[in-house]
Every structure is written in structure tokens, then in C-alpha cells.
Amino acid sequence: MQIIKWLTGTVSGLMLVSCVTINIYFPAAAAEKAADRIIEDVWGPETQPADTSQPEKQDKQSSASDARMPLAMSVLNWIVPQAEAASADININTPAINALQSSMKTRFESLKSFYDSGAIGLTDDGFIALRDAKSVPLKDRNQLNSLIAAENNDRKALYAEIARANGHPEWQNDIQQTFAQRWISNAAKGWWYQQGGSWKQK
Amino acid sequence: MKYLTLKSVFLWLCIWSLPVLAIQAIQIDIEHSWAEKFDAKELKTYVQFSSDGLKLSGQAAQISLAAPLNQLRNVTFECEKAAWLTDAFRCHSGTLQFSQPELGQQRIQFKIDANTEDEQYDIQLQNLRLDGGTVNLDISLDQLHWDTDIDAQNIPLSALQKWLPQFLDKQYVNAVNDWQPQGQISLQARIDGNKQGIVSATAKWQFTDLGFSNTTASQVAENVTTQGEISLHNTDNTWDFIASSSLMAGQVYSDPVFVDLSTSAIELSVDGKYEADSNHWTLADIKLNQSEQFNVEAIAEVIDNVPSKVEANVTVKTLSSFYSTWVKPFMVGTAAADLQLSGQVSSSISWSDMQHQLKATLNNVSVVDSQQRYNAENMNGELVWTNSEAPLDGYLSWQQAKLYSIDIGAGQLHTQTVKNGFKLVKETSIPVLDGELQINQLSLQQQEDKQITWSFDGLLLPISMESLTQALGWPIMHGKLSGVIPHVRYQSHKLTIDGALQVKVFDGTTVIRDLRLTDPLGVLPQLYANIDMKDLDLALITKTFDVGKITGRVSGEIYNLRLSNWQPVQFDAKLATSEDNPGKRIISQRAVDNLTQVGGGASGMISRSFLRFFDDFSYKRLGLSCHLRNDVCEMAGIEDTDQGYYIVKGGGGLPPWIDVIGYTRRVDWADLLERIKAVQNSSGPIIE
Numbered sequence: 001m002q003i004i005k006w007l008t009g010t011v012s013g014l015m016l017v018s019c020v021t022i023n024i025y026f027p028a029a030a031a032e033k034a035a036d037r038i039i040e041d042v043w044g045p046e047t048q049p050a051d052t053s054q055p056e057k058q059d060k061q062s063s064a065s066d067a068r069m070p071l072a073m074s075v076l077n078w079i080v081p082q083a084e085a086a087s088a089d090i091n092i093n094t095p096a097i098n099a100l101q102s103s104m105k106t107r108f109e110s111l112k113s114f115y116d117s118g119a120i121g122l123t124d125d126g127f128i129a130l131r132d133a134k135s136v137p138l139k140d141r142n143q144l145n146s147l148i149a150a151e152n153n154d155r156k157a158l159y160a161e162i163a164r165a166n167g168h169p170e171w172q173n174d175i176q177q178t179f180a181q182r183w184i185s186n187a188a189k190g191w192w193y194q195q196g197g198s199w200k201q202k
Numbered sequence: 203m204k205y206l207t208l209k210s211v212f213l214w215l216c217i218w219s220l221p222v223l224a225i226q227a228i229q230i231d232i233e234h235s236w237a238e239k240f241d242a243k244e245l246k247t248y249v250q251f252s253s254d255g256l257k258l259s260g261q262a263a264q265i266s267l268a269a270p271l272n273q274l275r276n277v278t279f280e281c282e283k284a285a286w287l288t289d290a291f292r293c294h295s296g297t298l299q300f301s302q303p304e305l306g307q308q309r310i311q312f313k314i315d316a317n318t319e320d321e322q323y324d325i326q327l328q329n330l331r332l333d334g335g336t337v338n339l340d341i342s343l344d345q346l347h348w349d350t351d352i353d354a355q356n357i358p359l360s361a362l363q364k365w366l367p368q369f370l371d372k373q374y375v376n377a378v379n380d381w382q383p384q385g386q387i388s389l390q391a392r393i394d395g396n397k398q399g400i401v402s403a404t405a406k407w408q409f410t411d412l413g414f415s416n417t418t419a420s421q422v423a424e425n426v427t428t429q430g431e432i433s434l435h436n437t438d439n440t441w442d443f444i445a446s447s448s449l450m451a452g453q454v455y456s457d458p459v460f461v462d463l464s465t466s467a468i469e470l471s472v473d474g475k476y477e478a479d480s481n482h483w484t485l486a487d488i489k490l491n492q493s494e495q496f497n498v499e500a501i502a503e504v505i506d507n508v509p510s511k512v513e514a515n516v517t518v519k520t521l522s523s524f525y526s527t528w529v530k531p532f533m534v535g536t537a538a539a540d541l542q543l544s545g546q547v548s549s550s551i552s553w554s555d556m557q558h559q560l561k562a563t564l565n566n567v568s569v570v571d572s573q574q575r576y577n578a579e580n581m582n583g584e585l586v587w588t589n590s591e592a593p594l595d596g597y598l599s600w601q602q603a604k605l606y607s608i609d610i611g612a613g614q615l616h617t618q619t620v621k622n623g624f625k626l627v628k629e630t631s632i633p634v635l636d637g638e639l640q641i642n643q644l645s646l647q648q649q650e651d652k653q654i655t656w657s658f659d660g661l662l663l664p665i666s667m668e669s670l671t672q673a674l675g676w677p678i679m680h681g682k683l684s685g686v687i688p689h690v691r692y693q694s695h696k697l698t699i700d701g702a703l704q705v706k707v708f709d710g711t712t713v714i715r716d717l718r719l720t721d722p723l724g725v726l727p728q729l730y731a732n733i734d735m736k737d738l739d740l741a742l743i744t745k746t747f748d749v750g751k752i753t754g755r756v757s758g759e760i761y762n763l764r765l766s767n768w769q770p771v772q773f774d775a776k777l778a779t780s781e782d783n784p785g786k787r788i789i790s791q792r793a794v795d796n797l798t799q800v801g802g803g804a805s806g807m808i809s810r811s812f813l814r815f816f817d818d819f820s821y822k823r824l825g826l827s828c829h830l831r832n833d834v835c836e837m838a839g840i841e842d843t844d845q846g847y848y849i850v851k852g853g854g855g856l857p858p859w860i861d862v863i864g865y866t867r868r869v870d871w872a873d874l875l876e877r878i879k880a881v882q883n884s885s886g887p888i889i890e
Contacts, residue, residue, distance in 0.1 A: 091832045095872075096726055096766040133419035138455040142531050145458055149535030157726040161766060164728075167831060 026174040027090060034090040034162070035175075035182040038097075042104045043186065094165045100158045107154075110147055120148060121192030121199055126159065126180035127152045131192050131199055155179070226251050241266035256284040258293065265300075270368035274300040281314075289319035304364045305332070321345045333361035335386065347396050354389040356410075362387075385412035385426070399436070406431040412452065426452030426463060439478045446471035458531035461492075466527070468492045481506050488514075495524045512553040521545055521567065537723035540572040545581070559588035564598070575723050578603040586619045593620040595627070606768075607673045610634055615644070623647035626658075635673060637665030637683070655693040661686055667707050679746050681707030685714075696720045708746070710738035710755065729765040734758075737783050749878070750793030751818075755785040756825070770830065778825025778840050787854050788818045797824075797849050797862050819860040822853030826864075828874075835869045 111128075114120045114136070121131040128151055136144055159179060163171040184193040184202075192199050232245040247260035258281040265274045277300040281293040296312040308331060315324040322344040330337040335357035341350050363383065366375045391405035408429040415422040430447030448469040454461045461468070469492075474485035483504040490498040500514035518524045521543045533539050545567030552559050562585045570577040580601035586594040599614035611633025617624040626644040633639075639660055646656040664682040671679045685703035692698075699717035706712075718730040740752045758777035763770065779787065789797075825840035826849055839847035843863055852859025869877075 094766070094771055094833050095769050096771065099767065100726065133457075134415070138422060138424060138453045138460055139462065141455055142458065142460050145531065146534045146539065149539070153535050153725045157721075157724070161726055164764070164766070165771060165832065 026168075026171050028174070028178065030090045031171075031175060031178040032182060034092045035179045036186065038092060038101055038158075039179075039182055039186045041101055042108055043188075044105075044108070090162065091166055092162060094161070096161050097158065097165060100154050100161065104151065104154050104158075107147060107151055110143075111151065114144060114147075115188070115191050118190075118192050118201070119144065121194060122180075122183045122187055124180055124184075124194045124196070126176045126183065127155055129194070254283050256286055257282055258284045258296075270304075270365055271302065274302050276301050289317060291316040291318075305330075333358045335361065335388075347394065347401075349392065349394040352389060352391045352393075354387065356386045356388055358386050359383045359412075380417050381414045383412075383414045386410050402433075402435040404431070404433045420455075420457035422455045424453045426454060441476040441478065443475065444471075444473045458534070459528060460531070461527060466493055466495055466523070494520050495527060509553070510555065512551065514551045516549045516551065518547040518549075521547055537571070537575065542570040542572060544568045557588070557590040559586065559590065559594060561586050561594075561596075576603070576605050583614070586617075586624075587622075588619055589622050591621055593618045595619075596624065607675070608634060608670075609673065615641075617644075631663075634662075635665045635669040638663040653694065655691070657689060657691045659687065659689055662703060664706075667705070677746055677748075679707055680742065681705065681709070683707070695724070697722055708738040708742040710757075711736045712738070726767050727765075729763075729768070731760075731763045733760040733763060735760075735777065737780050738777075739785070744793060747878075749796045751790040752788070752793045752824070753785060754787035754821075754824070755780040755783050757781075758825075771833070772830055774827075774829050776825065776827030776838075778827075779823040784823075784854075787821050787824075789821050789824070789850060789860070790818050794819065794850070794860060794862055797826075798864075819852065819858050820854050820856060821850045821860065823848075824850040824862075828869075830871055833871045835871050835874050837864060837867055837869055839864055 111120065117135050118132050119130065119135045120128050123129050128148055130144065130148060133141065159176040160169070160172050162175050163169050187193060187202050189202050192201050194200075228249040230247045230249075232242065232247075235242045235245055242262045242265045244263035245260065245265075246262070248258070250257040250259075259279060261276075261278040262274075263276065265277050266272065267274065277298075279296065279298045281296040283292075283294055284296075285292040291314065293312070293314040296314065298310045298312055299308060301307045310330050311328040313324075313326040315322075317323070322342075324340070324342045326341075327337075327339040330339070332354075336355050337357065338353040339350065342348065360383075363378065366378060370378075387407060387409050389405060389407045391403065393403040394401050406429070408427070410427050412426040412428060413422075413424050426449060428447060428449045430445065432443060432445040434441050434443035446469070448467060449463045450467045451464045454463060468490070471487075471489045472485055473487035474483060476483050483502075485500075485502040485504070488498070488500040488502060490496075490500070496519060497517045498514055500512065502509060502513075503511040524547075525541060525543050530539070530541075546565040547562060547567060548565075549560065549562040564581050564583050564585065567581040568577075568579045569581070578600045581598060582600075583598035584596050585598060586596035588594050595616070595618055597614060597616045599612070601612050603610040603613075613630065613632035615630055616627050618627045624646055626641060629640065629642050631638045631640045639662055641658055641660045643660075644656070644658040646654065648654055662683065662685045664684040667679040667681040667683060670683055671677065683703065683705045685705075686701055687699060687703070688701035690697065690699050697719035699719075703714040703717065704711065705714065712733060712735045714731050714733050716730065716732045720728045720730075736757045737755045738757070740754045740756055743756075744750060744752045756777050757780040758775065760773050760775040762772060762774050764772040823840050827838045829836040837847070839849040840851060841848045846863045846865040847867075848861060849864050850860065850862035852861045
């Protein structure tokens with residue numbers, strides 16, 4: 001009897017702990033929306049927004065309640081964390097994020113022609129890289145190298161700051177991956193992006 | 203010619219002059235002849251005799267020779283005034299015409315002097331045409347010596363490229379083709395030799411419109427004009443040489459360095475010797491000079507293609523342009539990415555047997571970061587670096603400097619460098635604002651993974667809060683900032699300060715602990731700290747911030763503080779009346795109004811009530827807390843009420859007493875700052 005009691009208590013405890021853990025899962029859908037807002041502001045309306053016809057991505061939180069989940073946990077999810085999940089949001093309105101956004105927006109005026117010409121492209125880890133050096137006159141190479149480095153510094157700082165500002169520094173990689181996808185999805189026709197190590201054109 | 207078959211040979215005699223009956227011409231027709239590395243078809247030769255000598259001429263439909271010439275078609279040759287003696291042959295005005303796939307149609311003038319008895323030969327070829335360029339050759343040889351003069355003018359590199367497969371393996375040919383060489387070369391050379399090989403040579407060359415690019419375009423030259431010369435002499439397989447070259451026009455990009463040669467030419471000269479038997483280069487005098495930028499004088503030794511010794515002196519002529527061309531491209535994305543520099547720098551580099559040392563002498567060098575994060579003026583000294591165990595002394599002094607908005611006065615550091623690191627050899631004090639940073643220990647080390655770490659121990663001698671707050675653009679505060687800094691470490695882009703900084707401000711004590719700074723000069727510096735405040739005088743605080751007078755003492759904390767780009771974005775702060783030293787607690791009518799506003803109420807309630815007759819009120823306790831997250835300040839007071847929280851609770855001294863109750867729990871941080879700043883638009887407090 002003692003053993004059954006202990007087991008029940010332990011399992012319940014574990015399930016409760018699991019529920020609490022679910023609360024800090026990365027809110028992917030909210031992050032995508034946040035990324036889109038920033039990207040739209042940085043790149044302006046000229047770049048075509050991504051095709052949004054595909055089903056909206058679910059947060060990782062809610063994905064935890066799929067059919068394979070034990071019944072007890074599903075019940076607990078329903079009771080406890082769903083309300084939290086529904087309110088998951090990503091705050092991107094801080095002075096630091098705004099400043100980075102503004103800096104990137106200003107830089108985009110210089111970078112746009114390089115995106116258009118294919119000299120630079122979007123990497124699959126959320127940064128930009130030199131793709132076709134030949135299309136850049138020699139005298140402009142250093143300026144472009146500086147722009148790329150500055151843009152990547154800003155992007156790295158942006159991903160870290162969004163994670164920190166939302167109280168989850170450990171989200172930095174998830175934020176970066178989300179942005180990596182959204183930069184590419186939002187890229188204008190003709191721009192280049194990396195996929196699996198090779199360059200492709202939109 | 204080992205074998206010669208004559209299918210038909212016609213000798214005919216032509217009588218030019220009846221009175222003299224003599225053989226005046228001979229024609230030899232050979233339908234097909236071959237020998238080793240020689241194969242001619244339809245070869246016809248003519249020999250004509252005249253008072254001036256022989257006239258030789260001939261033609262062949264095709265002559266096959268060994269590579270690289272291979273097949274010549276439509277060959278004709280002619281030689282006026284030839285002389286053919288038993289031991290000599292001369293032809294002083296010969297013409298050879300043929301067509302060949304790589305050379306095209308050719309008309310070459312030649313001159314031959316051959317003395318078979320003395321074995322002296324002289325052959326001159328002129329006007330060999332290579333894609334618009336011309337080549338003249340003069341080859342002389344006797345029993346002991348030979349020499350060759352080459353004069354090539356405006357030869358397109360593409361013309362030479364076509365010949366490469368004849369001399370190089372396919373992989374090398376492809377490698378050259380990948381670089382897409384363009385341009386023209388002119389060359390004058392003389393090579394002297396004997397049976398053992400080359401004895402001496404001199405050459406002058408000039409490339410015009412030289413261009414090349416590797417496949418990734420990371421190594422590119424465009425429209426470069428370069429000229430140079432070399433002179434070499436061989437004695438017992440030891441080659442003494444003097445060479446010089448200058449790059450005078452065009453543009454070069456070698457990732458990441460870009461040089462516009464038309465505005466800044468580069469000159470190189472080398473004087474040295476090469477001992478071929480031991481594969482040993484001794485470069486006794488290397489001079490490299492770029493106009494307006496730098497000058498290098500060096501010596502080097504290379505054994506078996508590995509440098510064994512290099513010593514170089516570098517003089518930077520114009521620091522700003524040297525930095526722009528040679529340093530800045532390597533600094534993109536760092537704190538030194540965009541600097542304005544002035545002054546003089548010279549340096550010496552010594553490298554021997556895997557040991558290296560670098561000395562840089564600074565003379566009135568000033569540096570200004572374009573993003574205005576730091577600057578330093580009039581830096582002088584000798585910076586040293588070595589990987590050897592033999593210590594080197596160095597020092598650095600400066601007139602004044604600035605880090606963000608903090609002024610740093612004149613100072614100097616005396617260091618000792620050893621094994622990729624240095625340490626301070628004597629304690630030093632650096633003026634910071636009106637105080638001092640005393641550095642007891644400072645050391646820097648380059649780790650094996652090339653990461654730099656440094657640490658220092660020191661003491662912050664009192665800095666007045668007036669000067670600090672003024673520098674930071676904050677409201678002027680009074681007091682002192684001082685503290686012991688037991689250990690500051692910089693590692694992995696993170697600055698950590700052990701120990702605590704003590705701030706004597708507002709007549710109380712503030713202690714800053716757990717200071718941590720990441721990415722200090724980066725895009726978004728992050729500062730973390732925990733702060734404890736003890737018995738601050740509210741009268742001084744309220745006077746400083748001009749929010750109405752409150753007396754009494756408060757204590758509190760700001761924990762989990764994070765400044766992002768020097769702006770607070772996160773903290774758990776609370777400030778409340780000191781329990782063990784509350785002081786005399788009085789709050790003015792204006793302060794009540796303002797506090798109310800901070801708590802989310804409206805102003806002016808007191809002035810509309812009977813309490814307007816009182817200037818001051820006694821209070822028992824006051825306090826306010828703010829948990830800042832996500833740009834929202836979660837506020838609380840000293841005690842909760844049903845719907846809000848007490849910011850001020852009346853009591854303590856003589857009536858009238860007053861309670862100030864806040865109702866807004868969540869306040870937008872920017873809005874709160876605005877409220878504190880503006881102190882307007884407030885509704886009255888709940889007065890009980």
C-alpha cells in the first residue's frame with residue numbers, strides 16, 4: 001500500500017512538474033509573428049510578404065498535447081497550462097530592440113542593391129553572407145564587408161535581446177531559427193538564400 | 203636527316219648569260235621527306251647563284267616538327283646573300299613564312315651566322331608575332347658559351363596561355379585558366395650560359411592592363427600596370443640576385459584588403475642569394491614601400507621552403523591611410539572597426555625558430571572611435587609582444603582618454619611581456635573623473651585558442667557623484683563612489699567584477715555587487731548587478747530629483763538589474779523607510795501629489811481639500827517597489843489594501859497624517875519614467 005501511495009505520489013509529482021515545464025516552451029507562432037513585424041519594418045513594404053496560406057504554426061506548447069500523450073497528462077494540460085499557453089506572446093517593444101531595428105532599417109538602404117544583385121544572400125542560420133563577390137566592384141568590397149559584419153552583429157544582438165527581454169535567455173537559438181526561416185520567407189523575389197549549404201534564388 | 207627519299211629530283215640549269223656558261227640555279231623538289239622529329243611534304247628548295255652570293259629559297263606544303271611548334275603549313279623561306287663555305291654558313295637577310303594553329307600566319311626575318319669549324323653560331327629571329335605582340339630572338343653559341351637575347355613587346359597573356367598545355371600538366375593549365383589572366387607583357391631579357399646551364403641573366407618586364415581573378419573572386423587584380431627587373435648570377439649553383447618591381451596603376455583586392463594602386467603605388471626590391479643545392483634562400487635586403495602609407499625594410503632566410511628567420515622594420519608614414527587600407531578590413535565587426543587615427547607608428551618584427559617578438563613604437567598617436575565609445579589622445583610608448591620566455595619590457599602613456607562619457611586623465615602603464623601575455627610591473631593610478639582608479643595588478647594572456655583574457659585588481663578612490671552623474675547625464679547627485687575591486691576578469695567577451703563597489707551617496711551607503719558586463723564595446727552591451735541601499739537621506743534624494751520634500755531615511759535594493767545598452771530593462775527594486783533608522787518622517791504636500799502620480803493617481807487633490815492648509819504631513823512608513831520586466835513595472839507599496847497598496851502610511855509624528863495609496867499595479871516603464879519626469883496630470887490620493 002505504501003508503495004502504491006509512493007508511486008502515485010511520484011507519478012503525479014512528475015506529471016505536475018511536466019506541466020510546469022510545458023509553460024516555458026518556446027512560443028513558436030508568437031515568435032514568427034514578432035519576427036514578421038520586425039522584418040516588415042526593416043525591409044519595408046517593397047519586399048513581398050510570405051505566403052501565409054499555409055496553416056498557422058502551432059506553438060510548441062500546444063503541440064505537447066498531441067494524441068500520443070498519456071491521458072493523464074492531457075487532462076492536466078487541459079486543467080493547468082492551456083490558459084498560460086494561450087497568453088504566450090513575444091515582446092519586441094523595448095528601447096534596445098527598437099534601436100537595433102532602426103539601425104538595421106537604415107542599413108537596409110545600403111544593403112538592398114546587394115540583395116537585389118545577388119551579391120549577398122540570407123543564410124539558413126539567420127544571418128547574411130557574401131554570395132557573389134564578382135558582382136561587387138573591388139572598391140566597394142570593404143564597404144560591403146563592413147555592412148555584412150555590422151548587420152550580423154545587429155542580428156545576433158537582436159536575437160539575444162528578444163530572448164532576454166522576454167525573460168528567457170535560453171530562447172536565443174529558437175528565436176534565431178525562427179528569424180532564419182522568416183527572413184527567407186519574407187525575402188523578395190530574386191533574392192538568394194541558403195538551404196542545406198547551397199544557394200537558391202527566390 | 204637520317205633518311206631522305208627523293209621521289210623526284212629535278213636539277214635544272216638556267217643559262218642567264220650566254221657568254222658565261224655556268225650553273226646559275228638549282229632546284230630540288232622533294233615530295234615527301236621525313237626524319238626524326240621532322241616531316242616535310244612537297245618540299246621545294248631553290249639555290250640561285252649571283253655575284254652577291256647565294257640566294258636560297260624554298261617552300262613546303264607542310265612541315266611537322268616536334269612540340270611545341272608541331273605543324274607548320276604553307277612554309278616558304280628565302281635567304282638573300284647567303285654564303286655557304288666549307289666551314290661556314292651565312293644568311294643575313296632571310297625571311298620565313300608559315301602558318302601554325304597557335305601562332306597564326308607568320309612572317310619572320312632571320313639571320314644566321316654559322317661557323318662549323320669554330321662551332322660558333324648566331325641566329326637572329328625578328329618579328330615573330332603573337333596575337334598582336336612581337337618577339338625578337340638572338341641566340342649565339344660557341345664551344346663554351348651561349349647567350350640569348352629576348353625582346354618581346356605587348357604580348358597578350360592569352361597568347362601565352364594557349365601554349366601552356368605544351369609545357370604543363372593539365373591540372374596546372376586548368377589552375378592558370380581558372381585565374382582568367384588578362385593583359386599584356388613586354389619583356390627584354392638576356393641570358394648567358396655555358397654547358398652547365400645558365401650563368402647570368404638580366405630581365406626587364408612590364409605588364410599592362412594586368413587582370414586576374416580566382417573562381418571566388420577573393421583574389422582579384424584589375425587593369426594593373428607593373429614593371430620590374432631582375433639581375434642574377436650563378437656561381438657553383440649559388441644564385442645571387444637583385445630584383446625590383448613596382449605596381450603603379452590599377453586595383454588589387456586580396457580578401458579583405460583593397461589597394462588602389464593608382465593613388466598609392468607599391469614598390470618592392472629584393473637583394474639576396476639562393477643556394478640551390480641546399481634549397482636555401484638568403485634575402486639580405488628586402489624593401490617594400492607603399493607611397494604615403496608604409497615602408498618596410500627586412501631580411502629573411504628560407505630553408506627548404508620554410509622561413510627560418512625574418513627581421514623587419516616597419517615605418518608607418520600616414521597612420522590614418524595605413525589603418526584604412528591594411529588594418530580596418532580585418533577589424534570589421536569589432537570595436538576597432540572604424541577609427542580615426544593620427545600620429546606616428548614604427549615597429550620591428552623578429553621571427554626566428556618559431557620564436558617571435560613584435561615591438562611597436564607609438565609617437566603622439568591619437569585614436570577616436572567613430573561611434574564615440576572611446577578615444578585616447580597623445581599615446582606614446584613601446585608596445586611589445588612575444589611568444590618566447592625571454593621577458594620584454596614595454597610601456598604606454600597617454601595624455602587623456604574617454605570611455606563612453608567617462609573622462610580618464612593622463613596615465614601610464616609599465617608592462618613586462620612573456621609567452622603571449624603581459625603583466626603590469628608596478629602599481630599605477632589612472633585619474634577617472636575627479637577620482638582615481640588604482641591598478642594593483644593587471645595581466646593579459648592570449649589563450650591557445652587565440653582568445654584574449656585579462657584581469658586586474660584595483661581600488662576605486664573616491665569619485666564625486668556630482669562629476670559621475672554629470673558625465674552620465676543624470677540628475678546631479680551628491681556623494682562619493684569608491685570601492686575595492688578585488689578581481690576583474692574579462693573572458694569570452696564577458697567582464698566580471700568580484701567584490702563590491704561602495705557608493706556613498708545621499709548620506710547613506712549603496713553597495714554594488716555581482717557586477718558583470720558582457721560585450722562591453724559591442725552592439726548591445728549588457729550590464730548586470732545587484733545593489734543594496736542603506737539609510738539614504740530622502741531629503742537629499744527629493745532635493746536632487748526635485749519632486750517635493752520628504753524627510754526620513756530609506757533602505758532597499760535593486761536586484762537582478764540588467765542594463766541593455768546602458769538603459770535599465772530589468773530589475774526587482776524596492777525602497778522603504780529604514781526600520782532601524784527611520785529618521786524624522788515628514789512629507790510635503792507637493793511630494794504627496796507627485797507620489798500619487800507615480801502610483802497612478804491624479805494630482806491636485808490635496809489643494810482641493812481642507813488639507814491644503816497644511817504644508818507638511820507626518821508619516822509612519824513609506825515605500826515603493828517595482829519589478830521591471832518586459833517594459834512593464836509591476837508596482838507595490840509597503841502594504842496592500844483591498845484594492846491597492848500603501849505608498850505612504852500616515853502616523854509616527856503629530857497629525858495631520860496622510861496615507862497615499864496606489865491603485866495601478868502595472869505601469870508601462872516608459873510611461874512611469876515620463877511620470878517621474880513630468881510630475882503632472884495627477885489625480886488626488888485617497889486621503890483618509
